[in-house]
Amino acid sequence: MELFGHQKPPQLVTAGRFELERDGLIAYLEYTLSGDVLGLIHSEVPEALRGQGLASELARTALDWARENHKKVDVVCPTVAGYVKHHPEYADLLLR
Numbered sequence: 001m002e003l004f005g006h007q008k009p010p011q012l013v014t015a016g017r018f019e020l021e022r023d024g025l026i027a028y029l030e031y032t033l034s035g036d037v038l039g040l041i042h043s044e045v046p047e048a049l050r051g052q053g054l055a056s057e058l059a060r061t062a063l064d065w066a067r068e069n070h071k072k073v074d075v076v077c078p079t080v081a082g083y084v085k086h087h088p089e090y091a092d093l094l095l096r
Contacts, residue, residue, distance in 0.1 A: 011035055018062050020054050029058040029077065037095060038066045039074040059083035063090045 017028040025046040032039040040062055045054050059080045066073045067090075074095040075081045084090050 018058050018065075020058060022049055022052070022054070025049055027054040027058060029055075029062055029080070031062060033071070036071050037074055038062065038071045039076060040080045041076045043077050043079045055079045056083055060087075063087075063093060066093050 011034055014033040015031070016033075017030050019026050019028045021027075025048060027043075027045040027049055029043040030041045032041060040059070043055050043058055060083070062080070063073065063084070065071075071093075072095045073090075073093045075084060084094065
């Protein structure tokens, strides 16, 4: 791809999930990783596991990983956005 007459190098994008297993069920937070940006896209907690703090645990794990690996975070998931709102210690990681 050319950008203003200069060729832009290709960028590797990785997708995956942070996962927690309880009682044979999986709660997860989907992410993308592109360069120095961790995109937190969507979380899902099975109905039987809701109310146990698993979504918060997933958000905290992802944000801690981003901090340890010097990544900025693009929060798309409303659950993670709510977590960050109540935990301002992660505000410095936010892309926007």
